[in-house]
Amino acid sequence: MRQEKITDNLTQLLDVLPPGIRSCLLGQPDLDGLLEIILDLGRPAEARFPGHEVQLCDIEVTPQDIDHVVTNVGAFGKDNRAGIERTLHRISAIRNRQSRIVGLTCRIGRAVYGTIDIIRDVVESNKSILFLGRPGVGKTTKLREVARVLSGEFKKRVIIVDTSNEIAGDGDIPHPSIGRARRMQVVVPELQHAVMIEAVENHMPEVIIIDEIGTEAEAFAARTIAERGVQLVATAHGNSLENLLMNPSLSDMIGGIQTVTLGDEEAKRRGTQKTVLERKAPPTFDVVIEIMEVDKLAIHHNVANVVDKLLRGTPPRPEIRVRNPEGEIDVVQEADADERPSRNGDLAPYETPEARPLPQTVRIFPYGVSRNRLERAIRELKVPAYISKDPRESDVVLTLKTHARKEPAKLKEATSQEIPTFVIKSNTYTQIANVVRSIFRLSDFEDEELALQEAEEAIERILEGEEAVELSPQTSYVRRLQHQLASENNMLSTSIGAEPNRRVRILR
Numbered sequence: 001m002r003q004e005k006i007t008d009n010l011t012q013l014l015d016v017l018p019p020g021i022r023s024c025l026l027g028q029p030d031l032d033g034l035l036e037i038i039l040d041l042g043r044p045a046e047a048r049f050p051g052h053e054v055q056l057c058d059i060e061v062t063p064q065d066i067d068h069v070v071t072n073v074g075a076f077g078k079d080n081r082a083g084i085e086r087t088l089h090r091i092s093a094i095r096n097r098q099s100r101i102v103g104l105t106c107r108i109g110r111a112v113y114g115t116i117d118i119i120r121d122v123v124e125s126n127k128s129i130l131f132l133g134r135p136g137v138g139k140t141t142k143l144r145e146v147a148r149v150l151s152g153e154f155k156k157r158v159i160i161v162d163t164s165n166e167i168a169g170d171g172d173i174p175h176p177s178i179g180r181a182r183r184m185q186v187v188v189p190e191l192q193h194a195v196m197i198e199a200v201e202n203h204m205p206e207v208i209i210i211d212e213i214g215t216e217a218e219a220f221a222a223r224t225i226a227e228r229g230v231q232l233v234a235t236a237h238g239n240s241l242e243n244l245l246m247n248p249s250l251s252d253m254i255g256g257i258q259t260v261t262l263g264d265e266e267a268k269r270r271g272t273q274k275t276v277l278e279r280k281a282p283p284t285f286d287v288v289i290e291i292m293e294v295d296k297l298a299i300h301h302n303v304a305n306v307v308d309k310l311l312r313g314t315p316p317r318p319e320i321r322v323r324n325p326e327g328e329i330d331v332v333q334e335a336d337a338d339e340r341p342s343r344n345g346d347l348a349p350y351e352t353p354e355a356r357p358l359p360q361t362v363r364i365f366p367y368g369v370s371r372n373r374l375e376r377a378i379r380e381l382k383v384p385a386y387i388s389k390d391p392r393e394s395d396v397v398l399t400l401k402t403h404a405r406k407e408p409a410k411l412k413e414a415t416s417q418e419i420p421t422f423v424i425k426s427n428t429y430t431q432i433a434n435v436v437r438s439i440f441r442l443s444d445f446e447d448e449e450l451a452l453q454e455a456e457e458a459i460e461r462i463l464e465g466e467e468a469v470e471l472s473p474q475t476s477y478v479r480r481l482q483h484q485l486a487s488e489n490n491m492l493s494t495s496i497g498a499e500p501n502r503r504v505r506i507l508r
Contacts, residue, residue, distance in 0.1 A: 009087045010034070013106060016072035016084065016091075018065040021045045024056040035136075037106040040094075041066060066101055074170045076101075078188045079163075083170025088177070090166065109169065111177035112138075116145045118297060118321055118329050121501035122287055123149065128232040130253065132239060133291030139235040140166055140211055142291075146233050147209050148179035159184060159205040163192045166211050181209070193221040200225050210234040216249040223252060223284045232285065241288045241300055245310060254288065255307045256280035277311045279304065295323035302339050358395055360384060362439060365394035367410060368403045370427050377433040383440045396439055397421040398432070430454035434472070455482040458506045459489050468507040473497070479504050 010031065014022050017037070025037065025047055037056075038046040041063065045056040073091050076082045080093040088109025093101045115138060116123055123129065123146055131139045143160075144167055151158040158181035160167050160174075165185065168174035174183040182203070186195045192210070196218065199208055208225055210218075213236045226232055236253065238244045245251050258280040267274045283303040290298040298318040300306045306316045320333035362385040366374050371387055378385045388394040391414040399411060404423045414421055422438070424431040430453055451474055458469035471482060479495055482504045486493035492507040 009084075009089070010108065012084050012087055013037075013089045013108065016069050017106075018068045020059060021056055021061075021065065028054060028056075034108050036108065037104075039065060039069065039104040039106070041102040066104060069104055069106070070101060077164070081164045083165050085171030086169060086173060086175065088169045088175055090164070110141070111144060111175065112141050113145065113148075113177075115142055116149060118295070118323055119289060119299070120149075121497040122289070122299065122301075123233075124154075125287075126231055127286035128226055128284065129234075129287045129289060130285040131233075131235045131289050131291060132241065132244065133235075134239055137291045138294050139291060143167055143209050143211055143233060143235065144177050147181040147207075148177060150179075150207050151181040152179035155180075156206045157204060158182065158207045158209065159199045159203055160209045161186065161192060161195050161199055161211075163189050163195075163211065167209065193217040196221040196225060200228055200230060205230055207231045207233065212237065213250065213253065216252075219250050219252045219284070226284045234285075240290055241303070241306060241316065242310060244288075245307060252281070253284045254303050255283040257311065279307050279311060283307065290318070292320075297321050299335070300339065301335060305339055358439070361386065362396060363388035363394045364436075364439070365389070365391045365397045365414070367391070367397060367399040367408075368427075369398050369400060369424070369432060373427070373429045373432045374398070374436075376429060377436045381433060381436055381440070383436060385436070385439075391419065392417065394419060398435055399423055400427060401425050428454070428457050430457060430472070451478045452481060452485060455485045455504070455506065459486065459491055462491060462506060462508055468505055470496070471504045471506070473501045473503045482506075 014025065017025065021037075021039070024045070025031075028034070028047060030049065033049050034047060035050065036048040038048065039061045042060050044058055045061055047054045047056055069091065070076075070093075073082045073084055076093055080095065082091045082093070083089060084091075088111060090107045090109060092105045092107070094103030094105075096102045119142075129146075131142060133139050147158050147160055147167070150156045158179075160178060160181050160183045162168050162183050163186040168178050168183040174181075184195055184199055186192050193215065196208065196210060199205060208230055210222070210232070211234070213219060213222060213234050222232055222234065236244065236250055238247060238250070241254065244254055245257065251257055256279065257277050260276055260278045262272070262274050262276060264274070285303060288300040288303050288306075290300075292298055298320050300316060300318045306318075309316055316339065317333070317336045318339065319331060319335040322330050322332055324330050362383075364374065364378075364385055365388045374387060378387075391397055391410050394414070397411065397414045397419055399421065401423050404411065404421075411421065422435050424435055430450060433450060451472070454471050458471060461469050474482065479502070483493045483495075486504070486506045494505050494507070495502055496505050497503055
């Protein structure tokens with residue numbers, strides 16, 4: 001998908017400017033690239049474009065010019081920000097000691113569709129995501145797109161906690177760029193953490209989106225939300241994961257740091273001093289994305305492992321993706337093996353107890369999963385397993401995502417006994433076979449036969465009425481075989497996503 005940039009009601013912003021400044025601005029050649037208009041008392045107005053600034057006219061900004069803008073925009077909040085109703089424009093004030101406004105920064109608000117195709121596989125993973133990056137690189141724009149995609153395409157219950165009306169615009173009716181997501185406004189920035197908790201307790205969201213987590217209270221609220229099983233997508237102050245780790249107020253979001261004293265033997269085994277730094281807890285956010293440039297991202301897929309390596313003095317090696325001039329997504333740096341996402345995109349642990357050895361013959365309890373297909377997978381993969389009728393007497397539980405969300409009594413009983421429980425998205429043979437492979441640590445899901453079986457099942461589902469079916473991530477060679485199979489059956493197919501999650505989508 002190519003990006004489509006929408007300049008959001010630029011005319012409405014121009015209308016609140018003093019006539020003289022508006023006339024000078026309209027004489028500029030490239031208003032589509034306009035970023036900000038700066039009005040400072042006693043100085044000529046400025047227009048900021050990417051890479052350069054332009055002085056508008058030679059007339060100094062007067063108190064009347066400032067008052068003209070202030071009168072024609074919404075009320076300024078305690079964060080000194082105002083907006084224009086039903087737009088994404090933001091007007092920020094600078095005040096003197098008597099609280100009179102002596103300067104204005106009028107930022108152009110734009111909705112940019114298609115910006116998350118570079119990380120679409122990460123957004124679809126149901127993992128909590130934290131965006132980092134300097135101001136102006138597109139963090140808020142991506143939050144807006146995430147809200148639109150998850151609420152619209154995936155029909156999820158999405159709540160936006162919009163502290164400064166930055167994501168969904170000014171006024172009571174949110175901007176259409178957020179799709180079907182709901183927006184909760186925050187009266188004063190100091191109450192953002194309280195509104196975050198209120199959103200979870202009162203409105204049953206599946207996803208919460210927050211812009212600019214910046215305090216310890218907000219970091220604690222984020223952890224509370226994550227522990228309730230809600231997917232979090234947020235931005236935070238800081239340009240990199242290392243910066244965040246050293247921030248005492250926010251480091252809890254990626255696990256926090258504690259000082260640990262080792263015994264003599266353990267210190268000798270590690271080759272370290274007896275006092276070391278270690279991660280204090282599981283991270284609130286599973287994935288951290290550093291926005292290096294608008295179309296260049298560094299993705300830390302496994303935050304827990306990255307933090308552990310940093311505390312041992314090992315620099316991380318994130319996956320780096322860029323959008324090339326043709327609009328295609330390229331992976332210019334692969335992540336280290338222990339920092340990559342799971343290849344099994346359709347497999348997600350419902351609970352992750354400590355690893356424990358399995359018996360020679362494994363008892364699998366299927367909850368809502370086809371017993372016939374599970375029996376077939378056990379038979380064809382030739383693994384020592386059989387189907388159990390009682391979760392209490394099983395070694396592994398297998399269930400569907402729809403059942404896992406509801407947490408029925410039998411699943412709760414299994415998790416309370418720390419029985420490993422795995423979730424699949426749909427009741428297909430391919431996904432059931434894939435989880436059996438995972439249980440017995442067989443080879444990765446890349447063998448041609450199973451991949452082609454999945455493509456055949458997808459074709460059958462489309463013939464039965466489905467519009468499109470996405471397959472599991474595969475190597476380029478296996479994807480080519482799947483494309484050929486689709487073509488032989490008079491189906492359309494396309495490859496989507498970025499490596500290592502690039503996959504085939506088969507369509508009518």
